[in-house]
Amino acid sequence: MAEKKVVKSFLFGALAGAVTGAVTALLFAPKAGKELRKDIADTAQTVGEKTVELSKKAGTSAQSLVKKSTDWAVDIRSKFGKRAGAEEASADEEAESVAR
Incomplete structure (x- = not known):
């Protein structure tokens, strides 16, 4: 789980x-x-396309x-439900036998 956070932060x-680098290079050129x-405009469109691609991923x-x-x-x-269901069924049977 921590590894995914690191990868996400890195990306x-x-x-x-x-x-930031692209904008800086364009402004100082x-x-x-x-x-x-x-x-x-071209750089903004490229960034937008990459953002959409990353969002889809x-x-x-x-x-x-x-x-x-x-x-x-x-x-x-399903594993624990079967156990709980069996315990409930036996408890119901006991209650019915006591009621009789």
């Missing part, structure tokens, strides 16, 4: 660093205003995690 930091604005990973968690919970419930 976020790398993305933030890439954006000796270009005309029109050319600079085009470069900024994160969504897919989250869905996979939910599926695994659900399967795990169902498995645990």
Whole structure:
């Protein structure tokens, strides 16, 4: 779990660093205003596309995690549910025999 947080933090930091570096390079490059604005727009579009791609991957990973968690919970419930059900059934039978 901690490893996923480290990877997530690293990816976020790398993305933030890439954006900051790209914007800084564009702003300090000796270009005309029109050319600079085009470069900024192109970079913004590229960053937007990469953000969408990363969001889709994160969504897919989250869905996979939910599926695994659900399967795990169902498995645990079925293992412990059978034991609890058997204990409840024997308790019900005892209660009925006492009532008779």
